[in-house]
Amino acid sequence: MTTILSIRDLRKSYADGFEALKGVSLDIEEGEILALLGPNGAGKTTLITTICGITTPTSGAVTVGGHDIQSDYRAARRMIGLVPQEIALEPFEKVWNTVRLSRGLFGLGKDNARIEDILRKLSLWEKRKNAIKELSGGMKRRVLIAKALAHEPRVLFLDEPTAGVDVELRKDMWEIVAELKRDGVTIILTTHYIEEAEAIADRVGVIDKGELLLVQDKDTLMAQMGKKQIEVMLTEPIARIPDSLAIHNLTLNGAGDSLIYTYDTHADRTGITSLLNDVSQAGLFLRDVQTRQSSLEEIFVNLVSGEAA
Amino acid sequence: MNWTAIAAIYRFEMARFFRTLAQSFLSPVLSTSLYFVVFGTAIGSRIQEVEGVSYGAFIVPGLIMLSVVMLSISNASFGIYFPKFLGTIYELLSAPVNFIEIVIGYVGAAATKALFVGLVILATATFFVDLRIEHPFAMAAFLILSCLSFSLLGFIIGIWASNFEQMSLVPQLIVTPLIFLGGTFYSISMLPPLWQTITLFNPVVYLISGFRWSFYGLSDVPVVFSLLAIIAFTGTCLAVIGWIFKTGWRIRS
Numbered sequence: 223m224t225t226i227l228s229i230r231d232l233r234k235s236y237a238d239g240f241e242a243l244k245g246v247s248l249d250i251e252e253g254e255i256l257a258l259l260g261p262n263g264a265g266k267t268t269l270i271t272t273i274c275g276i277t278t279p280t281s282g283a284v285t286v287g288g289h290d291i292q293s294d295y296r297a298a299r300r301m302i303g304l305v306p307q308e309i310a311l312e313p314f315e316k317v318w319n320t321v322r323l324s325r326g327l328f329g330l331g332k333d334n335a336r337i338e339d340i341l342r343k344l345s346l347w348e349k350r351k352n353a354i355k356e357l358s359g360g361m362k363r364r365v366l367i368a369k370a371l372a373h374e375p376r377v378l379f380l381d382e383p384t385a386g387v388d389v390e391l392r393k394d395m396w397e398i399v400a401e402l403k404r405d406g407v408t409i410i411l412t413t414h415y416i417e418e419a420e421a422i423a424d425r426v427g428v429i430d431k432g433e434l435l436l437v438q439d440k441d442t443l444m445a446q447m448g449k450k451q452i453e454v455m456l457t458e459p460i461a462r463i464p465d466s467l468a469i470h471n472l473t474l475n476g477a478g479d480s481l482i483y484t485y486d487t488h489a490d491r492t493g494i495t496s497l498l499n500d501v502s503q504a505g506l507f508l509r510d511v512q513t514r515q516s517s518l519e520e521i522f523v524n525l526v527s528g529e530a531a
Numbered sequence: 532m533n534w535t536a537i538a539a540i541y542r543f544e545m546a547r548f549f550r551t552l553a554q555s556f557l558s559p560v561l562s563t564s565l566y567f568v569v570f571g572t573a574i575g576s577r578i579q580e581v582e583g584v585s586y587g588a589f590i591v592p593g594l595i596m597l598s599v600v601m602l603s604i605s606n607a608s609f610g611i612y613f614p615k616f617l618g619t620i621y622e623l624l625s626a627p628v629n630f631i632e633i634v635i636g637y638v639g640a641a642a643t644k645a646l647f648v649g650l651v652i653l654a655t656a657t658f659f660v661d662l663r664i665e666h667p668f669a670m671a672a673f674l675i676l677s678c679l680s681f682s683l684l685g686f687i688i689g690i691w692a693s694n695f696e697q698m699s700l701v702p703q704l705i706v707t708p709l710i711f712l713g714g715t716f717y718s719i720s721m722l723p724p725l726w727q728t729i730t731l732f733n734p735v736v737y738l739i740s741g742f743r744w745s746f747y748g749l750s751d752v753p754v755v756f757s758l759l760a761i762i763a764f765t766g767t768c769l770a771v772i773g774w775i776f777k778t779g780w781r782i783r784s
Contacts, residue, residue: 236784271621274621274624274625275624275625276621276624276625276783276784277783277784278779278783278784295627296533296627297627298627299625299626299627300627302625304621304622304625306618306621308618310617310618310619310621311617311619312613312614312617312619313617314547314550315543315546319543319546322539323539323540323542323543324622325539326535326536326538326539326540326542326543327536327539327540327622327623327626327628328536328626328627329533329535329536329627330535331535369622
């Protein structure tokens, strides 16, 4: 695999002293899908807009296909397509014209067949003569993708492509991404939905407060993220966990009236049935049962402390 | 130079103009006709001639300049402000184009639209008065330079403005008074001596004077001064745009 995008110690500070990026370094391989996860304000969009040339970096270096984004910006930008988070389109313009503008802006000559192909793939062909303002929100998002693809980029940035879209469109979007990957396009997408990263990414990066906390293979990360807890509340408190329940690695809460069991949702067997059987066999009576999954923020904390350990 | 990108911006901007072609055509025809009715007929009946030229014909160069200057500013400022307002500027900033190419595309389109309207007004005027153009090449040069330089100014306003109110601030508070006081409807020589001197500080005087000279050979100030003034103005606008380009002022964070 060759590295198509290389980010070295990228920093961005604003005049008021706010540091949006605190030295991000990352290599992205050609043809992979990287999902950048992070809460709002983590620096995901700043990272993308800096690579794309919309925000000027304070320091650091970024190369796209070996071209520096500042000294060789034309060659670098030709390789990049950007689908922004906000729907930004000229409302009175026709779909076809706005996509043609995008192609021209990137210095490519007229190619109606190529534009037709993109519009058909995105189910926009029938709407090509419509003004943007006549389209639904989902269709507008597709137009943004069509514009980003009009100049045949090798690297595509999708900034929160499914924020605020319905389930059906989200699935469509995932299919589009999968198809682009088949065409060999490298995709970097930001999201704060873990399930989105799970559905489409090869690798997942976690970014928070301007720092890239880690980048990991998706399967490895999902195994960690898939941990879930079940809390078995007892009618009477107990002093210690009965020996017959030792195999379940339970922990007892401070009051002694709750047993906590941690399991992996991705495992073939979660062990819940045997746990509940064994609890019953041990002569304990249940008051209530609750399950709990770590929030994204807790997962971040766990991941960071896990890395540090 | 990314000429394909320049052409793409130019074509996209012109498409907006062609979408409303009837408006673009009718509005200058109507406003020019009104000016002729009000100024040419009402005032013209009292002022028969100005330096040997009928009053109606005398005001034609000023009327053309009035519309051309205002339209150049509004077209160019709107052209670049609209993408900022809608957020579509992200595409310009992430495209392999430099600021000079963006300026050529937007300013070129704004100047073309203003030039078109200037020519429509000129054609409309021929229905009302007898026009003569003594120096057609100079006339074309003044017209084109005015379209370009005020489109550059409009572009700067569009970059500077952070809301729609600011967009109309400079044209309404500065440019309109300068044009009306710049000899559009009168000759400077008709003013008292003190006002003649004060008026010479108004840059629009040089513009209208030079443009009127290309029609009738009449001028309030030497034509070389007019030419120098418009070149200096264009140069200033280019310098400001160069600075914007260098610093990314109001465009790149």
